Amino acid sequence: MNIHEYQAKEIFRTHGIPIPPGGVATTPAEAEALARRYASTVVVKAQVHAGGRGKAGGVKLAKTPEETRDIAAKILGMHIKGLTVHKVLVTPAADIATEAYVGIIVDRASKRAVFMVSPAGGIDIEEVAAKTPDKIMRLPVDPVYGLLPFQALQMGLFLYADIKQARAAAKIMQQLYAAFWASGASLAEINPLVTTPSGDVVALDAKMVIDDNELDRRPELALLRDETAEDPAEVRAREAGLTFIKLDGNVGCVVNGAGLAMATMDLVKYYGGEPANFLDIGGSSNPDKVVAALQIITSDPHVRAILFNIFGGITRTDDVANGIVTATKASPLRVPIVIRLTGTNEEVAVKILQEHGFSAMTEMDAAVQRAVELATAGARA
Amino acid sequence: MNIHEYQAKEIFRTHGIPIPPGGVATTPAEAEALARRYASTVVVKAQVHAGGRGKAGGVKLAKTPEETRDIAAKILGMHIKGLTVHKVLVTPAADIATEAYVGIIVDRASKRAVFMVSPAGGIDIEEVAAKTPDKIMRLPVDPVYGLLPFQALQMGLFLYADIKQARAAAKIMQQLYAAFWASGASLAEINPLVTTPSGDVVALDAKMVIDDNELDRRPELALLRDETAEDPAEVRAREAGLTFIKLDGNVGCVVNGAGLAMATMDLVKYYGGEPANFLDIGGSSNPDKVVAALQIITSDPHVRAILFNIFGGITRTDDVANGIVTATKASPLRVPIVIRLTGTNEEVAVKILQEHGFSAMTEMDAAVQRAVELATAGARA
């Protein structure tokens, strides 16, 4: 789960990381009031779950409260990478001497949380990694010992020659690691970590991604989810217990299992079609999920054909069949549907479908080919 | 550092361990007021750093506030194992169905904190260990993982067949481990952990020993030290940075290093004498420490001779010599002194001593023999 910069900053602050003040505004007037309170030049920053906000015009300096209002008016409602800006963060502009990067990610290879730090901050860290890899220090953290003081200082000294700044950065890294762990994060990032002309070390930006698997046991973090910042169909899918990602094609896919769902999309493409989405109904065979899945897919006007691909293991195919019958009774389909199912209770499922005028296929390739044909024909019509 | 039962209970409570209420009284009137507040039969418990309080008459039931006052009057001022009772804990008496033992100690052999739990609680655990060792479960805790939930439940199930009680006990063990670790303890103990007739699991007693080496970084714990509960000479020694333990003999010993100090005591005994104390001035060679050491030793009326045994390594023997000169100038000795010193700056030290009328020896055995002779002669005189 992505959270906003202002939310990540709030978490970082509670762990002691030095961060300039800031307030969130949802209207230009609120932004103006905040600028008046800080009585200095401010930065207005779009709060959306997308990188490259600066390049997209979502981050601007404002010298006066009036200018803040005007800039906020421009940024609020702006679209960045397909997402609408509903909130801006207003924060006093800082004098910057140097910019560094500090991040933690969970690394599959070492099976650990790994720090990445670089004295070349403020820019895209992937770019630094590609062009000047020697400017990045990687430090895997032993999960049972946590970040040890000497390791934090090693990283602090990699960023700063001055021992006072190195110690200040080391302390911030300890705090960042504590915030990362306490929040069940899969990523925590400060970019840039800056030094001011007077020598202080301060975090100017904050980013954090929470592991979705942590939300059940951390309800206070689940509350941070901003559904206005997400695609509404994806929000609805999540509420129904589905994993859904909107894509650009016209073949709507309903599959059980993430691997099979990806393979189904690949096969749609293989046979000349374009998938309209990734949708995994998961292992459980609740007919309600199937109903929700059909509702989400049919609400996409680009969909020209619907493809079910179900390999029943834990999933009972008869449950899926019942879900299809229920959903189509409630709101009849306006696009053709192709159903492939095999596995647990297959005979029952086929009978249910046939009784309600559907036919079922057993081979994945044939079903995908058929769905692509129907979608192509539909698109031509 | 030992702390009192009521202090340990306060720490345990902050970690969530269920403990009946209780209050500390230093006068019979205060004890009476507490009994009135609890409005039930209470237990009055002497707060001293000694085991076997019950057998010594330091723990009594009182049915009425008046009886509480009378019993508190008897216990306050009582001597238990040489220590005077200055405080009593007054706590409502609990109905007890079963009594168990739960303790954590740092174990040298496994180099870990080790839980010891037994369903045979309320009595001396060493006795249980000796007579019915199968009634004790030992569980070493991996220090980097801490006490894991399944381990706590294993111990809970060792104590109680009822799963609810086992889970309650498991939770208490998690909390006890957290208290142990957060306090830098070398021992934490609940004896007894009881079940009530209604099935609740409650800690009725609490004991904790803090590692002295932790006190510098945990000043809030250092404040728990109750100097009225200790030997005044030992308190003075600790304040001067010395390790001092009062013994029953008449040869006062001042030594640098714990091992050499013990070997010196052994040698006193070997040559027919009795050491009056263990005193280690440590590695540092601050003359003030020597002055404090001499003051402490000469304040013991049983001391008939004083023996210095200094092997200079880090310790500079000239510092020790200067300390002896300063101390004896301020208050001249009334008992003979034997000084053995060798090692760092030995020649300087000998010169200083000789200039002030002292002689110095270089051999430990000769010095100890001489000190024993002088003490024996002094005792006879």
Place this chain on the structure above:
Amino acid sequence: MSVFIDDSTRLVVQGITGRDGSFHAKQMIEYGTKVVAGVTPGKGGQRFETGVPIFNTVVDAVRETQANTTVIYVPPPFAADAMMEAADAGLSLIVCITEGVPVLDMTRVYPYVKARGARLIGPNCPGLISPGSSKVGIIPGRICAPGPIGLVSRSGTLTYEVVYHLTRAGLGQTTCVGIGGDPINGTNFIDCLDAFERDPATKAVVMIGEIGGTDEQDAARFVKDTMKKPVVGFIAGQTAPPGRRMGHAGAIISGSAGTAAEKIAAFEDAGMGVAKRPIDVVDLVRQRAR
């Protein structure tokens, strides 16, 4: 012959009285797996519907039944503890089916289990099956058949799809292992490839990967450097857009490492057969395993 499980597997089911645990315990018993014990704290002394004894703790179960393997169906918040309990009790193979285990839990579980000498498969995996001999997990028994093919996969139902094609084509399996798609899991492709290479009954291996991470690339290097047996690969997610999660926590394309194109190139570089569609696996295996 087979890898990891066979007739000598004596299985504990952790969470045997739960919804999933009881359903799959019965399925495994029906398949012929030696389920010797169940574990549910507080139900020790009772018996499962089929008569299998239930214990309060894994260590009790091991002591009383000489179990050597466990399969875990407990809910995600308790799965880490269940894996560590199993390792502590001395079991040599731990299969965790549970989906949704927090990844930071796994950073602690992995070294714990490893230090105690146990093999962990999963979490978030379908388990494994040695057809005709033993099934540990949830892979449907009837789509498998005994034979000479070893199969290892990061996926669940996609594995079934491939196994279904293999079995229908007369290509039975020594063992099918679902290692799970989480970012941190106990057993990776190389562990399984190595086991198949050593297993005399396995004549060819099928490896089913996904986008995300570099495990498939590492595995390809292992195939190239070490393996003599033929290996056929398939990668799911060739058309997945970069930077989006496709259900599995592991299927994130991080930086430039982890695209389907990279993985397929690595497979080709290792001389592996690379299937374009799941069904193509059959022909590729036939060509190479002759």
Place this chain on the structure above:
Amino acid sequence: MSVFIDDSTRLVVQGITGRDGSFHAKQMIEYGTKVVAGVTPGKGGQRFETGVPIFNTVVDAVRETQANTTVIYVPPPFAADAMMEAADAGLSLIVCITEGVPVLDMTRVYPYVKARGARLIGPNCPGLISPGSSKVGIIPGRICAPGPIGLVSRSGTLTYEVVYHLTRAGLGQTTCVGIGGDPINGTNFIDCLDAFERDPATKAVVMIGEIGGTDEQDAARFVKDTMKKPVVGFIAGQTAPPGRRMGHAGAIISGSAGTAAEKIAAFEDAGMGVAKRPIDVVDLVRQRAR
């Protein structure tokens, strides 16, 4: 010949600019120890009075000077971190002189250092010396002489007392090791006895113990079962009252294990010579080492 340290020892001094660290660094250099680097964060790039280069971190020091050993003189709150830093930097021998390290810190340090393959001596120990070759720690060099005796001790000044007698009697030492008296330390008696048994130059061993714990009893069993070389022992604290601390955190008599009487009985049972007084060690060694 010697154990643990010799002419090939290349030493880092952690805390070289502190009061104790600078004093003993000079002492060690005077004795002839190859002190190749000092570490004090923030003073990297400077030089110690004797010209030894100072680094910010141990890993820097190792990279630049190929050091293989470190000695730690940092204050107690930082000692645990210093030991772990040294182990992480790949040093094979870590000697921690610092007194007053919290015992719970050591429960974490011990497995960390061990997992990284380093030997830790101490904390709260005087270090070790291989007379005429190398000295790491604070044992006064002038009381030692080269010779055939190995010495291991839990104590500081009591060690000096015994070494002083040995040297004066013409019994020089291969190595004297002070393992420290804390409840948890890195190297125990058995580690040292084993090293002395394997060291061809060592002809006899002196072991100086204390009340508290069971290390001496375990060591006695090792002597009985494994050692061919003669061992002479001494136990301090024969007259200490039970249940009181005698300065060393380790010298607590816990239950029935740890009294001087028990330890002496274990020594006698192992056929060791047992000295009643420190000075008696000399005659016992002479009798047995002939």
